[in-house]
Amino acid sequence: MSTVELSTDSVPNVLDAVLKKTQDKSWSTFAPDELSVLLSAFSPSQPVAVHSKAYIVLSAYCQRRRAEASTPEEGIQSIYKIFETPTTSRIADTEEREVVAGLTFLAALFDVDHLSASNIFQRDGVLESIMDTLDLFQASHDVDLAVAHLLGRAAGHKACRALLGADHQKWLEWKSRQTEDSELRAAAAVAMVKLARGSSVDSAESGGSTEQPMEDAELAALMKGLVVDSPSTSSVADAVEGLAYMSTTPSVKEMLSKDTTFLTKLFALVPRRKGAPAPSMEDLAGSPLYGTVVVIANLCAYRPRLSAEEAQIAKLRRMAKTPKTAGQSAPKDSVDDPLDDDEQVRERGRRILKAGAMEALTSAVRATDSRAVRSVVGKAILSLVEEKENRGMVLQAGGAKALIIIIQGILTPLKSSGVTKAPQLEAADFEPMQALAKLAITASPVQVFGPNEGAIYDAIRPFSLMLTHPNANLLQRFEAMMALTNLSSQSPETASRIARADDLMNKVELLMLEDHTLIRRAATELVCNLVAGCEEVFDKWGGDKKSGSKSKLQVLVALCDVDDIPTRQAASGALATLTASPDACGSLVELQAERHRVLPILGQLIDPAVVARPPGDVEDGGEDEELQTDPGLVHRGIVCVRNLLYGIENQAAQMEIASEANRVGLVRALVLAVKGCAQNPSSPILRPAAEALKWLLEHGVEVTV
Structure with missing residues (x-):
């Protein structure tokens, strides 16, 4: 033809x-x-x-x-x-x-x-x-x-x-070893890598064995040399593609990450100049851009975090693949390779950041609108910000802006199509959101998003989606709550927008009841900030008796009695804010009358050595254990007690609460707190504690100093 x-x-x-x-x-x-x-x-x-x-x-x-x-x-x-x-x-x-x-x-x-x-x-x-x-x-x-x-x-x-078969492998190996034609050498080497890696997977699945014509180190060195020295654009693209496959091997990761000259050449393949020609999705097959970001992502990738059950299943699978033939060596597994330990990965991350990896990643986001490239960039930045010390460098290089662009590319099509609840998001879609959340947890909102409040408002949706979406994992939900807690302290408007996000408050209320300490803590801290910053949440949680908030107050009181101090601080902080409302105080009085737990728990915040722990403790076996306290808990507990006493409007209830406070030891705890301020008259607890004792005196309680 x-x-x-x-x-x-x-x-x-x-x-x-x-x-x-x-x-x-x-x-x-x-x-x-x-x-x-x-x-x-x-x-x-x-x-x-x-x-x-x-x-x-x-x-x-x-x-x-x-x-x-x-x-x-x-x-x-x-x-x-x-x-x-x-x-x-x-x-x-x-x-x-x-x-x-x-x-x-x-x-x-x-x-x-x-x-x-x-x-x-x-x-x-x-x-x-x-x-x-x-x-x-x-x-x-x-x-x-x-x-x-x-x-x-x-x-x-x-x-x-x-x-x-073998003939095809031999031809590829022959062409990869010749030195006259660098383009052909690179293309043949890439084919060999794909064939060897794929054959290894096929062999593992079938229980057989396969031989690789060239060692990983030899192939990797060949392709690394092409990236550094080859004048041909196509051979460099092929070499980068091969390294994208090979850089999943721990030994290759170490070799590449320690070669500063190679890293400089590799990162230079990403267009940096604004307005530089950007490869389209269809042209990525012939561009080194995608391969470059894949190599970066592989170099800093951590092992998957497995649960105990997942780890056991993985162990059984490895045992099932162990060769039974005498003298046959076991297959290599990067799961057990010390070069892939977390410390080694952290060190590789530091090396490539120093060599300019973040500048290359942020430039890649500007250079193309390819979903594939941006997804890998999000994965790479997530790995790099795993180490807290790296986050400042990531922010300085424009990492937050790059992540925002990636996230907008994910969410904008959903928004334009009218999708508002539980959109179809895959696991990879949450990676840039999680990376941005990590940055938002450890830096101020202005550092991450800039002075424009609109950028902060825009971050609420991805974080709320990561919190509420069924495909997000528990760690992502935890980090979403931490990021939202930080954002909510920025302004009342930000807190209100967070509270109004679809399904967010319902999800947070459920997570407050989680057995996992960190999840429960993060949910409680977010509620504490929203109660203080958003009038709607304040009313819903106790500021307005018509809201039916007594059950929510009961949860906060119970969380003031758990063993985790940060959770108790958040729960008691929320109560300290809510008890400024007479309606909340009325609901707490009703709870005290029904369960006799409110005053003992508030007293435990002030002095657990004086106030007995209430019966029916939420922690198993906790009735005989003395809770720990700290100055923050003491302050919050005293403010809660002071506000509660002055917020009771019913005279009969006032006398009943005064009697109960004396009976459970709360009065004694307040007296000791005042005495403890003898050497510190400017202590913030002195005035509310004194006001609480004055109220008790006025209601017939004998106060012995």
Whole structure:
């Protein structure tokens, strides 16, 4: 099969016309000349701009076919049928130009729709035709390079990988060792990496074994050298792609992270200048940008945090894969590799930050709107901010702004589509939100979001989604609450916007009852801040008796009696604010009459050695244990007692509470607190404690100093 050679000027015009046609609902397929142009557009004789446009056309067509198909399999078959014959006939041609066109097109199809490309690759005789081209055009750089790229694409998919045998490996190894052609060397090395890594996974799944022609260190060193020294853009892109695969190995991570020259060259591949040409999603296959951010993410990635149950399951799986043949070595597992310990990962993170990793990551976000690139950047920044000492450097390099851009890209389509509750978010979507939350926890809102309050308001939605969404994990919910607690202290308007976020308050109230200490603490601290900063929450939690808040007050009182001091501080802080309302005081008096726990618990905040712990303690076995206290708890407890006493409006209730306060030892605790201020007359607890004792004296309680 032969086609007429097209001028470089006519190809883009034809592609533009085809792309316009794909937007027409009545259009169904390519005209013969249009199909011929598309299949030739990926040839090395065409400029990069034509390759990019061809990717867009091919992607648009494949998306159209998949969308119109009634089943995924039907969509794959429709794409396969239109491209199978013209592609395989070109590969089997005797003219070099046609052969290269067929090989490069099939490699591009793997990038856009790998399932249909795999079907073509697996067709009887296709792989043989591909390898025959090497004999037919023995001195052709273009053919060798196209075959290496195509084998690399195929090696990334299990069904195609199964067809690649020892002869294919030997050819790739041979081409990866030659030094005359750096482009071919890089492409062959990448194919070898994909084939070796994929074969290892296949072998592990089947319980067999596989041999790797070249060691990881040798391959990694080869590709690292290409990044540092190669003048060819395409060979650098191939080398970066190979390192993206190899940098999951701990030993390779260590080697790469310690080479400052390599890191400088790698990070320089990301466009820094504003307005620099940005690769589109369709052009990422030929760009080192995606591979660069993947390498950065791999270098600083921590091992997955497993629960005890998950760790046990992983251990059993590793045991099941242990070879039973005598003398056969066990497979390497990075889970047990000391080079992947948390301390080693932290050190790698420090090294790459020092070399300029954050500048590269933030530039990558500005350089492209690719969801794939931005998702990996979010993952990388999340790993880097795991270490608190790194967070200042991340903020200085514009990490927060980059994360905000990534998050906006995730949430804007949801907002425009009218999705407001439980939108479809994947685990990866929460990673940039979690990274931003970590920054917002340890720095002031102004440092993270700048002086513009609108940016702070915009952060509320992602944090509230991470808190309420069913796909978020417990750690993400915890960090979302911590970040929102910090934001809520910024202004009453911010606190009010947080409180009005969809389902947020209901979720927080449930998490206040969690058994996990840190989750319970974070939820209580958030409520404390919202009670103080938002009038609506204040009314709902006790400021307005019509709100039915007695059960909420009961929860706060109970949380003042747990063993965790920060939780008690938050709960008693909320009570100290709420007891400024007579309605809240009335509800607390009712709770004291019903359960006889309010006064003893408030007294325990002031002096647990004097006030007996109330019966029916929420902590198992806690009745005989003395709670710890601190100056913050003493202050909050005294303010709560003072406000409660002066907030009681019913005279009979006043006398009953006065008697109860004396009986449980609360009066004695107040006296000792006042005595403790003898050497510190400016103590903030002195005045409210004295006012509380004055009220008790006025209501018939004998106060002995």
